Amino acid sequence: xxxxxxxxxxxxxxxxxxxxxxFQLVYNPEANPTAPGDLAIKLIFWHPFENGHAMxxxxxxxxxxxxxxxxxxxxxxxTPITFHGAGNDAAAFEGALPVKRNGDYIVGLVPAPYYExxxxxxxxxxxxxxxxxxxIPSGWEEPVGMKTExxxxxxxxxxxxxxxxxxxxxxxxxxxxxxxxxIEYIAATPDMETNAPGEVTTEPLPGGxxxxxxxxxxxxxxxxxxxxxxxxxxxxxxxxxKFDGKELSQDAVIWIRAYDLx
Ligand SMILES: [Cu+2]
Numbered sequence: 001x002x003x004x005x006x007x008x009x010x011x012x013x014x015x016x017x018x019x020x021x022x023f024q025l026v027y028n029p030e031a032n033p034t035a036p037g038d039l040a041i042k043l044i045f046w047h048p049f050e051n052g053h054a055m056x057x058x059x060x061x062x063x064x065x066x067x068x069x070x071x072x073x074x075x076x077x078x079t080p081i082t083f084h085g086a087g088n089d090a091a092a093f094e095g096a097l098p099v100k101r102n103g104d105y106i107v108g109l110v111p112a113p114y115y116e117x118x119x120x121x122x123x124x125x126x127x128x129x130x131x132x133x134x135x136i137p138s139g140w141e142e143p144v145g146m147k148t149e150x151x152x153x154x155x156x157x158x159x160x161x162x163x164x165x166x167x168x169x170x171x172x173x174x175x176x177x178x179x180x181x182x183i184e185y186i187a188a189t190p191d192m193e194t195n196a197p198g199e200v201t202t203e204p205l206p207g208g209x210x211x212x213x214x215x216x217x218x219x220x221x222x223x224x225x226x227x228x229x230x231x232x233x234x235x236x237x238x239x240x241x242k243f244d245g246k247e248l249s250q251d252a253v254i255w256i257r258a259y260d261l262x
C-alpha cells in the first residue's frame with residue numbers, strides 16, 4: 001500500500017516536470033556555532049538546487065528543538081518573513097534557536113500542508129536540521145519521534161566532502177524499505193539579511209533529480225561530492241495520506257552540512 005502510494009505521488013511529480021525537487025528548508029549557514037546566543041532559523045519552501053520557484057508557507061504546525069533528549073517548543077519565536085526568490089516572492093518564516101550549552105541541537109519542523117494546485121495534492125515536508133556547539137555530540141544519532149524522519153548514521157553537521165552520508169528512513173518509528181530518496185543541494189544559499197538567494201554556485205545535473213534507494217533496513221547511502229548543504233527527501237513516506245479530502249504527500253526531509261578537507 002505504501003509503495004503504491006509512493007509510486008502514485010512520484011508519477012504526479014514526474015508529470016510536473018523540473019519543478020519537482022522542492023525542499024523545505026530549516027536553515028542557518030552556521031551549523032557549528034561557537035558562541036552562545038539566538039541563532040536565526042529561516043523556514044523556506046523552495047527549489048534550492050535550481051534556485052527556482054518558492055512556495056507560500058502557512059503557519060507551521062510544530063517548530064521545536066531537541067537537546068539531550070529534551071524537546072522544547074519554538075513556535076513562539078516564529079515571525080513571518082518574505083523570501084525573495086530568483087523569480088518570485090513567497091511567504092516564509094524566521095525562528096530563533098537558543099544556543100547555550102555545548103552539544104547537539106536538532107531542529108524540527110512540521111509545516112502546514114501546502115496545496116499544490118498543479119497536482120491537486122497537499123505536500124507536508126517534515127524536516128530536521130542539525131546544529132552543534134563545542135564539538136560535543138549529544139544525541140544526533142537518535143530519532144526525535146516525528147511521524148516520518150531520517151535518523152543519521154553519520155554525524156550530520158560535519159560531513160567531509162568526498163566521504164559518504166547514510167541515514168535510516170522511519171515512518172511511525174519503523175524502517176521504510178525500498179523508498180526513493182531525492183537528493184538536493186542548496187546551490188544559492190539564502191542571505192540571512194536580505195532573505196534572498198546569494199550567489200549561484202552550481203546547477204542541477206541533466207537527467208532529473210538525484211536519487212538513492214533505501215535497503216531492507218530503510219538505510220540509504222550517498223557520496224557527498226561537495227561542501228555545503230545537502231538535503232534528502234522521501235516523498236510520501238509518512239503515515240498520513242489525506243488532508244482536507246485530498247491526497248497528501250507527507251515527506252521526510254533531512255539537511256546536512258558538508259565541509260571541504262583543506
Ligand atoms: Cu516542486
